[in-house]
Amino acid sequence: MVDIVLIGINHKTAPVELRECLAFAAEEAEEALRRLVGDPAVREALLYSTCNRVELLMAAEDRDGALAAGRGLLAARNRLSPELLEGSLYIHENDEAVRHLFRVASSLDSLVVGEPQILGQIKEAYRQALRAKSSGVILNRLMHRAFFVAKRVRTETGIGGHAVSVSYAAVELGRKIFGDLAGKRVLLIGAGEMAELAVEHLLRQKVAEILVANRTYEHGLELARRFQGRALRFEDLPAALTEADIILSSTGAPGFILTRDQIRPVLRHRRNRPLFFIDIAVPRDIDPDINRLENAYVYDIDDLQGVVEENRQDRMKEAVKGERLIDEAVVRFRQWREGLEVVPTIVALHRKLEAIGEQELRRTAQSRRWAEEDVEAARRMLAAFINKALHEPTVFLKRQGHRTDQTVSVDFVRKLFRLDE
Amino acid sequence: MEELLIAAIFLYLLSAAAYLVYFLLQRPLLPRAGLAALIGAFLLHTAFLAAAGIRQGHFPAANLRETLFFAAWAVAGAFLYVQGRYGVKVLGVYAAPLVAGVLIAGALLPGPPAQTTALFQSLWLMAHVTAVFLGEAAFALACGVGVLYLLQEKAIKTKKTRYVFRRLPSLELLDNAGYGCIVVGFALMTLGLITGLVYARAVWGRFWTWDPKEVWSGVCWLYYAALLHGRLRSGWRGRRSAWFAIAGFGILLFTFLGVNLLWEGHHRAFTR
Numbered sequence: 001m002v003d004i005v006l007i008g009i010n011h012k013t014a015p016v017e018l019r020e021c022l023a024f025a026a027e028e029a030e031e032a033l034r035r036l037v038g039d040p041a042v043r044e045a046l047l048y049s050t051c052n053r054v055e056l057l058m059a060a061e062d063r064d065g066a067l068a069a070g071r072g073l074l075a076a077r078n079r080l081s082p083e084l085l086e087g088s089l090y091i092h093e094n095d096e097a098v099r100h101l102f103r104v105a106s107s108l109d110s111l112v113v114g115e116p117q118i119l120g121q122i123k124e125a126y127r128q129a130l131r132a133k134s135s136g137v138i139l140n141r142l143m144h145r146a147f148f149v150a151k152r153v154r155t156e157t158g159i160g161g162h163a164v165s166v167s168y169a170a171v172e173l174g175r176k177i178f179g180d181l182a183g184k185r186v187l188l189i190g191a192g193e194m195a196e197l198a199v200e201h202l203l204r205q206k207v208a209e210i211l212v213a214n215r216t217y218e219h220g221l222e223l224a225r226r227f228q229g230r231a232l233r234f235e236d237l238p239a240a241l242t243e244a245d246i247i248l249s250s251t252g253a254p255g256f257i258l259t260r261d262q263i264r265p266v267l268r269h270r271r272n273r274p275l276f277f278i279d280i281a282v283p284r285d286i287d288p289d290i291n292r293l294e295n296a297y298v299y300d301i302d303d304l305q306g307v308v309e310e311n312r313q314d315r316m317k318e319a320v321k322g323e324r325l326i327d328e329a330v331v332r333f334r335q336w337r338e339g340l341e342v343v344p345t346i347v348a349l350h351r352k353l354e355a356i357g358e359q360e361l362r363r364t365a366q367s368r369r370w371a372e373e374d375v376e377a378a379r380r381m382l383a384a385f386i387n388k389a390l391h392e393p394t395v396f397l398k399r400q401g402h403r404t405d406q407t408v409s410v411d412f413v414r415k416l417f418r419l420d421e
Numbered sequence: 422m423e424e425l426l427i428a429a430i431f432l433y434l435l436s437a438a439a440y441l442v443y444f445l446l447q448r449p450l451l452p453r454a455g456l457a458a459l460i461g462a463f464l465l466h467t468a469f470l471a472a473a474g475i476r477q478g479h480f481p482a483a484n485l486r487e488t489l490f491f492a493a494w495a496v497a498g499a500f501l502y503v504q505g506r507y508g509v510k511v512l513g514v515y516a517a518p519l520v521a522g523v524l525i526a527g528a529l530l531p532g533p534p535a536q537t538t539a540l541f542q543s544l545w546l547m548a549h550v551t552a553v554f555l556g557e558a559a560f561a562l563a564c565g566v567g568v569l570y571l572l573q574e575k576a577i578k579t580k581k582t583r584y585v586f587r588r589l590p591s592l593e594l595l596d597n598a599g600y601g602c603i604v605v606g607f608a609l610m611t612l613g614l615i616t617g618l619v620y621a622r623a624v625w626g627r628f629w630t631w632d633p634k635e636v637w638s639g640v641c642w643l644y645y646a647a648l649l650h651g652r653l654r655s656g657w658r659g660r661r662s663a664w665f666a667i668a669g670f671g672i673l674l675f676t677f678l679g680v681n682l683l684w685e686g687h688h689r690a691f692t693r
Binding site: 158314 | 447449573577578580582583586587590591592593594597655656657658659660661
């Protein structure tokens with residue numbers, strides 16, 4: 001039986017310094033795959049290289065030979081010391097290799113569990129393998145199963161649901177308040193890494209405009225330029241509140257810069273269109289009492305982190321469901337692989353009978369001096385005969401496919417017809 | 422006949438179950454199943470009402486049993502409209518059990534032989550009853566949407582983003598859908614009142630007779646007019662609008678049922 005082996009490193013076993021040394025660019029990967037399948041030990045191969053992992057998946061006639069070839073390939077990258085590589089490398093075989101691939105594709109093995117990019121990266125790796133013609137019967141089937149399982153895990157569990165970063169949690173909240181964020185105005189007060197990240201997320205939601213208010217007007221101008229927004233003087237803040245829908249605050253001010261009494265008339269002025277305050281500053285910028293006003297919503301950094309923490313826990317719970325789906329898929333794939341062994345047996349059986357038939361046909365044709373057309377006709381008759389005679393045994397063997405005694409039957413047929421000689 | 426009614430009830434219950442399980446488990450296929458069952462039930466329900474109308478030779482809203490059948494039909498129809506327009510899937514959790522419940526309540530009531538007077542054969546009356554019922558159905562949905570709005574608003578305000586928050590749509594969508602229901606309901610109710618007045622003039626010779634049902638319908642109409650006015654003039658929306666819609670439906674229910682139980686009047690006969 002052909003073995004499936006997987007060797008690689010990921011973010012859990014290797015530091016980034018090692019991962020970046022091993023990373024493959026697309027053309028390099030294709031070249032490496034071509035070289036690998038040139039090795040007689042390796043029947044099929046596929047390689048994926050992302051910022052968190054480099055893994056090599058092979059279908060091998062000779063698993064030790066294939067592993068040696070794979071190790072050689074990885075070690076040859078940037079002339080790594082074998083000891084360094086060995087300490088970080090993991091090897092999975094057959095069911096475990098299949099399970100590992102399914103887990104990776106379903107994003108259960110990711111740094112941020114449930115992140116959606118990995119599936120696309122693996123699909124791209126598969127396309128590379130197709131281009132390099134290094135994927136065959138086994139890997140084709142395996143990869144399609146992996147895509148199928150990953151999709152199933154995504155749709156049937158909540159693994160990809162709900163934000164697991166503070167800035168994205170803010171976007172999700174905004175969407176639950178405003179529905180569509182397209183056309184909404186965002187007011188950024190102050191600056192800071194997390195606030196700017198949130199602005200970028202919001203821009204991706206096609207918000208209409210970013211207003212930037214900063215104590216230092218020049219700094220505000222600079223930020224506004226970056227987000228293609230509009231800079232305001234800090235004194236103009238009250239007027240901007242009527243225009244903006246989402247207020248992101250991240251200043252170093254010691255006290256509240258917006259209070260409840262300031263916001264109350266603003267809401268009336270806005271005809272009660274909702275206002276969403278995201279306060280990422282510590283100490284806080286936005287008076288939490290504003291949350292008690294109708295149609296105003298205030299989330300501070302702790303609130304957002306609370307949301308993220310809950311979502312993360314929920315993803316973990318959903319991941320357990322994902323593991324169950326994967327267990328099922330691993331068993332199914334094993335059954336397929338075992339069933340595959342029936343096929344070569346049947347092929348061998350056909351060949352054997354055809355060889356006997358051809359021999360006898362030639363002998364008879366010679367002694368009876370048959371014309372060439374008659375020989376052809378007899379050959380067609382023989383082929384039809386063999387097909388029909390082997391129909392029932394073929395059905396029998398295939399039907400045995402998913403049973404434990406299947407290997408016994410295959411073994412018996414092989415012995416009965418001396419197929420292994 | 423009865424078979425149509427039973428089949429419709431069965432499908433409505435199925436739809437209600439699908440929506441309920443959808444709310445709990447969030448499986449994406451369930452609301453589709455719920456909607457399909459509800460559409461099927463609505464068609465059967467329509468056929469049932471049409472058959473009843475043809476058999477009796479008058480509009481089938483002559484006693485409380487028939488009135489409830491028709492009210493349930495109107496709510497189902499209004500829900501299908503709101504679903505198509507706003508896609509608030511989760512509203513099925515409210516609408517499907519409501520329809521099923523009203524229909525079952527009607528089916529459990531005895532159906533006294535309807536008095537087939539000429540009163541029930543006028544086109545004006547048909548228009549009046551249909552418009553009023555569809556309008557009331559729209560208000561019933563506005564109430565449901567209002568409840569959903571309040572739940573979601575509370576979840577966001579109290580920062581509980583785990584359960585209700587995930588299951589309900591955005592405040593904006595709920596607010597718009599609720600407003601849409603009230604606009605449609607108000608338009609239909611206006612139409613219903615006008616046709617009612619015209620019909621009253623034709624039958625009794627007077628537009629307005631200070632019948633308790635008339636008075637309370639007028640109260641409802643003014644109430645919803647005030648709500649719309651508040652929204653357009655002073656931007657009443659969100660919580661306030663939702664509470665108004667819920668309370669409005671209370672007044673409406675009283676007008677629909679309570680008035681008939683408390684007072685005599687010329688609507689009494691229709692809901693005996």
